[in-house]
Each structure stands twice: as structure tokens, then as C-alpha cells.
Amino acid sequence: MKINNPFSSFLLISFFSIFFTKSIADVMFLNVINFGAKSDSKTDSSYAFSSAWDLACNSSKSSTIYVPKGNFLVKQVYFKGKCNNNAIIFRIDGTIVAPFDYNVIGNEKNWILFQGVDGVSILGGNLDGQGSGLWTCKSSSKNCPRGATTLGFSNSNNVSITGLTSLNSQMFHIVINGCKNVKLQGVKVYAPGESPNTDGIHVQLSSDISILNSIISTGDDCVSIGPGTTNLWIQNVACGPGHGISIGSLAKDFEEAGVQNVTVKSVMFMNTQNGVRIKTWGRPSTGFVNNVLFQHVTMIDVQNPIVIDQNYCPYNKNCPGQVSGVKVSDVTYQDIHGSSATRVAMKFDCSKRNPCKGIKLEDVNLSYKNEPAAEASCANVAGTTTGVIQPTSCL
16 A cells, blocks of 8 residues: 555554554563573473463463464473453464473362463463373383373363364373353364373363363273263264263262263264263262263264163272162163174163163164174163164163
8 A cells, every 4th residue: 555645654663553552551461581481392381381471360461472483392380360351362383291201280170270360361382291201101000100180171161162182191191170151263283092090071061061072092992971060062073082071980988979961962973982871880889871862873883882881880999799879760862873893783781779760762773793793781771762773772
């Protein structure tokens, strides 16, 4: 644009100066480099990240903490509320890397933890937990640390995680605990199929949670749903390898909050151990599972496409001879199709004391070895069927 009038040029420059000054004044921009962070994968940048957070949290202005391209080594960091504003964005263009020596954070519960925050958003970036060394240690039966969760949100509200990639976590990748109104969208989780206890996303004691348009490949549950989860919506998620999407395990403790209002919609499982699963320990509990919908689900060579297991008792400890107290009711399986890698494509192994009730099968079509020869297995379960059901229902 050509401007010949000097006065017009002055007005234009003044306008842009005022506009950008106001934008900068309204939002505080904090580059971790300016706090001493180094993108060399070697220098500990934990203090720089913590310092940027403290400034953002103590400010009344909306803030963006920026992590530029590069690899930033960070040990355990703890981002604590309550903050003076409820609009803090972590914009990550680079990769945050955990220490290569798994012992540095291996005995911590979390590597990166947000506690008691409100209005925090994470945009993009990579979190590399470098967990392979710990997995090797565990496979050798040595005395190893338990391992840290890569990213935890605890007792927090109004959280958004968009476009984040989590790689090779020591333990769980992302944990949502005691939170309300959390949206995860476009999240990618990657860990080898043999990596132990590397659940993709774990939700517990939380409400109004959504997991959308995500890809999860891991060594345990793609999504695990713990006690006290209500109003959970999962849609457009691809899972595999992994152990499927699991409600449970429940009844680990006797006094336990229930799980209710869960929707799992338009998801695909490929070469997973399970598809959609409800799992409870075989022992007394006050817990329950109610109002669950599994809808528009594709199974590709899944070992256990549909399963309710209320006799979970690993290593036969603390549960042999007991029955599950968890009450499972009103669970709908609608438009579930694809292939089972085992002959038993549907298994409902419910509690003798509290049989499953209100189980609904609607248009379920699962084959075994490209033939309609899959089977169903039922114990202590009551329900109804509509539409085409393959394998033949045992309800």
C-alpha cells in the first residue's frame, strides 16, 4: 500500500503502535529462554520454567508461557495455583525432555504436575518421558523405581490440552484427577506395546471431561476410567496397540465413588488386547457403573472386543473366594462391528452377588478369522438385544 500523505503515515503508525501496545499490555508473553532455559537437551531448565510460571500466576494479566523449538531438559516441576488470573497458556513449539537417568524422577508421582489451577491451556508441543530405561529395568526384575506420570492435573478446573504429543512415559502419560471441565483434543500418545503401565489418559474423581480426535498407542489402557468419573465424553479416538478403553479397574478400595454418564463414540481399536472393557476386582465395594454408551465402534483383530470382567484378581492376592460388590447397570453397546482375534468376542463375567442388569446390545457384528463364527459368553447378566447380533447373544 502506497501512502504519499505524511500525516496519513503518522496516523497509520500511531494506530498500529497503540494496537500492539494494548495487545502486549493485555497479555504477558513469557519466553522460557529469557528465564535461563537452554534448548540443548543437557542444561536443567526446571528453574526457568518454574520462574516463568510464578510470574504468570502472580500476575493479574492473561499470560502466555512460550517454549520455542528445541529440546529442553526439565526435572520434576510443580505448577501450583491459585493464580491471580484464570487465563494462562503454555504454547509449546519444542520438546520438553525428562532426564535420561530414570532414577532422577522415577520415585516421583508426577514429572509435570498442575495443582489447583483454573483456566490453564496447553497448546502443541512434545513431552518426552524417556521411559525406555525404566521399562528395561522392570523387565529384568531388578529393584526399580515405580516411575512417574508424565503430565498430571489435580484439583483443577477449566483446562484445555490441544495438539500435545506425549512420548515414552515412565508410567501413565496423562492423568486427570479431581478436576472439572477438562477438554483434551488432538492429543497423541506413543509408547511401545510392551511398555508396562503406560496408560494413555487416566481419568478419576473428575466430571465434565472430553477426549476428542486423538491417537493413542501404548502398552496399557489407551484410556482408563477410574472411580468418581462422571460425564465423560470420548469421541473420534484411535487406539492401538494397547489394552483398549477400560472402565476400571474398580473396587481396589472398599469405599469407592461410582462411574456414571460415560459415552465412548466413533472409536477404532486395532490389534489391541481389549476393545471396550469394564473391569472390577472380585471383592466387596460400594462402587457402581451406570449409564454407559459404547457407540459406533470399529474392532480390527481385537483379542477381547467386548468384555465385562468382575472377577479381576491379579496374582490371586486379596480377592480369591470373594465376589465383586460393584453394581454394573444400564450399559449399551450400539453399532459395534469388526473382527475378533479370539473366538469369544463378547464376554460378560459379572458378579454373583450383584449381577449386571440393563445390558443392551444393538446391532453388534463381530467376526472371527473372517467368518461369522465368533462366540459369546455370559455369567450373571441380564439384558436385551435389538437388530443384528453376531455372535449370537447369550443374554
